[in-house]
Amino acid sequence: MELQTIVPLNNPIDQRGDQLEQLVRQMLIDQRIQTPINSMNVLTNVEKTSKITELVQQIMETLGLDLNDESLRDTPKRVAKMYVNELFQGLSPESFPNCTTFDIKEISNVTQTNIPFTSMCEHHLMPFFGVAHISYQSNGRVIGLSKLNRVVNYFARRPQVQERLTKQIHRALQLVLQSRDVRVIIEAEHFCIQARGVQQKGSKTLTEETSGMYSNSKFIQKL
Numbered sequence: 375m376e377l378q379t380i381v382p383l384n385n386p387i388d389q390r391g392d393q394l395e396q397l398v399r400q401m402l403i404d405q406r407i408q409t410p411i412n413s414m415n416v417l418t419n420v421e422k423t424s425k426i427t428e429l430v431q432q433i434m435e436t437l438g439l440d441l442n443d444e445s446l447r448d449t450p451k452r453v454a455k456m457y458v459n460e461l462f463q464g465l466s467p468e469s470f471p472n473c474t475t476f477d478i479k480e481i482s483n484v485t486q487t488n489i490p491f492t493s494m495c496e497h498h499l500m501p502f503f504g505v506a507h508i509s510y511q512s513n514g515r516v517i518g519l520s521k522l523n524r525v526v527n528y529f530a531r532r533p534q535v536q537e538r539l540t541k542q543i544h545r546a547l548q549l550v551l552q553s554r555d556v557r558v559i560i561e562a563e564h565f566c567i568q569a570r571g572v573q574q575k576g577s578k579t580l581t582e583e584t585s586g587m588y589s590n591s592k593f594i595q596k597l
C-alpha cells in the first residue's frame with residue numbers, strides 16, 4: 375500500500391514541545407515511519423550513560439586496548455555522554471522543540487536552504503551529514519525560521535536512514551505548520567560509504583519528500 379504523504383490536519387494544535395511531540399510521535403506510528411524504538415526501555419539518561427560507559431569499556435577491552443592508559447581511560451564515559459546527550463539526543467521526547475507559529479493573513483511561500491545536520495546511519499552507527507532544504511506554503515501560519523533547523527536537528531539526532539529522516543521531517547512540518555504544501559530535500563554524505571565497503575569519497579545521496587503544491591515539481595527529477 376502506498377503510504378499517505380499527507381498527514382491529517384486538525385487545526386488548531388498545541389505548539390508546546392511536549393504536546394507536539396506526542397502528536398508527532400503518534401502520527402509517525404500511524405504512518406509507519408517511526409524510528410524502531412522499544413517503548414519498554416524506560417532508562418533515564420543518567421542510567422543510559424552509566425550502562426553505555428560499561429559496554430564501551432567492554433568493546434575496547436575486547437579489542438585488546440589497555441584502559442589504564444591515560445589517553446584511553448575516559449573514552450568510554452566520553453562516548454556514552456556523546457551518544458546520550460548529543461548524537462542520539464533525538465531519542466528523548468523532551469528534546470522536541472517548542473514550535474510557536476504566527477498567524478498571518480496573506481499566503482506566503484517560505485524556502486530555507488542549507489540547514490546543516492549530522493546524523494548517524496543506523497546500519498553501521500557511523501555519521502552521515504549534510505544539509506536540508508525546506509519549502510512550504512503557509513496556511514495562515516508561519517513558523518520561526520530557527521524552528522525549521524530545530525526540527526531537522528531533532529530527527530537527525532537518532533539512528534537513522536536518510537529516506538526515513540526525510541519523511542519524518544516532512545510529516546512533522548506538515549503537522550506543525552498545518553499545511554499540506556511542504557517539500558523537504560536532503561543532501562548527505564555517508565561516512566560508512568567513505569570509510570568502509572567501497573571507500574568512495576565525494577558522492578552525495580539526495581532524498582526528497584513532497585506534498586500538496588510541490589507534488590508535481592520534484593526537484594530531484596530535474597537533476
Ligand SMILES: [Zn+2]
Binds near residue numbers: 499
Ligand atoms: Zn551505513
